[in-house]
Amino acid sequence: MPSYEYAGNLHVHTPYSDGAAYHTAIAEAARLVGLDFVVFTDHNLWLDGIDGYYGNDKQGYVLLLTGEEVHDRTRLPQCNHLLVYGAQQELAPYAYDLAALVRAAHDANALSFIAHPDDRAVAWQREPAIPWLDRYVSGFTGLEVWNYMSRFKDHLPSRSVALRHVFRPDDVIVGPSPRTLALWDELLSMGQRVVGIGGADAHGTTYTFGPVSHTIFPYDFLFSCVNTHILTKFPLRGDLQRDRALLYDALREGRAFIGYDVPGPTRGFRFSAQGQNTSAIMGEGIRLGHGITLQVLAPARARIKIICHGEVVAEDRNVENLTHVVSHEGAYRVEVWQSYHGIERAWILSNPIYVEPNPSRLRP
Numbered sequence: 001m002p003s004y005e006y007a008g009n010l011h012v013h014t015p016y017s018d019g020a021a022y023h024t025a026i027a028e029a030a031r032l033v034g035l036d037f038v039v040f041t042d043h044n045l046w047l048d049g050i051d052g053y054y055g056n057d058k059q060g061y062v063l064l065l066t067g068e069e070v071h072d073r074t075r076l077p078q079c080n081h082l083l084v085y086g087a088q089q090e091l092a093p094y095a096y097d098l099a100a101l102v103r104a105a106h107d108a109n110a111l112s113f114i115a116h117p118d119d120r121a122v123a124w125q126r127e128p129a130i131p132w133l134d135r136y137v138s139g140f141t142g143l144e145v146w147n148y149m150s151r152f153k154d155h156l157p158s159r160s161v162a163l164r165h166v167f168r169p170d171d172v173i174v175g176p177s178p179r180t181l182a183l184w185d186e187l188l189s190m191g192q193r194v195v196g197i198g199g200a201d202a203h204g205t206t207y208t209f210g211p212v213s214h215t216i217f218p219y220d221f222l223f224s225c226v227n228t229h230i231l232t233k234f235p236l237r238g239d240l241q242r243d244r245a246l247l248y249d250a251l252r253e254g255r256a257f258i259g260y261d262v263p264g265p266t267r268g269f270r271f272s273a274q275g276q277n278t279s280a281i282m283g284e285g286i287r288l289g290h291g292i293t294l295q296v297l298a299p300a301r302a303r304i305k306i307i308c309h310g311e312v313v314a315e316d317r318n319v320e321n322l323t324h325v326v327s328h329e330g331a332y333r334v335e336v337w338q339s340y341h342g343i344e345r346a347w348i349l350s351n352p353i354y355v356e357p358n359p360s361r362l363r364p
């Protein structure tokens with residue numbers, strides 16, 4: 001079955017919570033860098049009436065969707081931010097308890113993702129950590145594996161270092177938190193289906209460092225960094241209801257990958273599994289059988305790794321393709337690492353293909 005690739009950002013704030021730019025300006029920034037969609041995720045606020053296509057025939061269109069980032073504002077220290085997509089209703093009343101919130105999202109046929117699970121504090125800036133604390137909660141769609149701004153905070157041990165890095169963030173952005181990748185692998189190894197997404201957490205905020213005041217991470221810059229690429233089963237056609245459902249249905253399954261476009265464009269990456277009379281792409285399941293072969297196609301030469309439950313099962317460097325014949329069931333995901341300015345960085349992170357046990361082999 002063919003798939004159609006759409007790249008967009010799933011974590012964006014406006015002045016309705018703590019962002020700096022309104023929807024139209026953000027849509028313009030997204031169109032400028034060639035994104036196909038943007039999902040607004042203001043804190044504890046779902047806005048009706050925003051969803052739709054923005055743009056014109058000449059310059060192209062961006063699909064604007066409205067989700068929400070929900071958390072319990074009364075809980076200290078702050079924790080458990082949850083990104084919700086497709087609820088089409090306000091879910092903040094359920095913020096008091098993460099389990100209740102995940103359940104409410106599920107009941108609303110929405111997708112839910114634990115945001116920045118391993119977020120850390122920036123002590124000198126008095127910025128608190130906002131990690132995922134209630135780890136007994138399950139039933140969510142997935143994890144925000146790579147949150148650009150949260151991960152950037154990991155590289156700010158002091159004001160002087162921060163002042164250097166905010167003007168040259170590419171120096172320190174090398175990939176998602178290894179702890180979050182390990183968490184993802186751990187959940188997958190327990191048999192859970194966990195969709196991984198990446199996002200900007202864009203606020204367009206102006207920071208003041210002594211005499212220097214600067215919008216250090218404008219929306220258009222962040223939209224050219226970490227995005228999520230969604231592979232739909234049919235092309236988007238300009239019909240809001242239908243297109244929104246196509247995108248969210250694909251994302252719910254995990255037919256998606258995370259792309260960091262600074263080392264090079266990530267569009268065109270593919271990860272699939274082929275067997276006799278059967279095939280699957282990322283997010284899908286396939287039964288273990290003779291000669292199930294995983295196939296990776298990268299947009300350019302790079303180091304490709306196939307990982308199952310935290311173990312690298314196949315790896316090659318300076319290649320565009322990698323194949324691996326599967327002999328065990330499990331969740332197989334791909335990381336592609338690319339050199340940029342002399343440093344190897346996470347470039348593409350796929351969602352897993354779930355190789356499932358073959359019932360005919362289980363018979364005595």
Ligand SMILES: [Zn+2]
Nearest residue numbers: 069081115130
């Ligand atoms: Zn958050």
Ligand SMILES: [Zn+2]
Nearest residue numbers: 011013069201
């Ligand atoms: Zn956020």
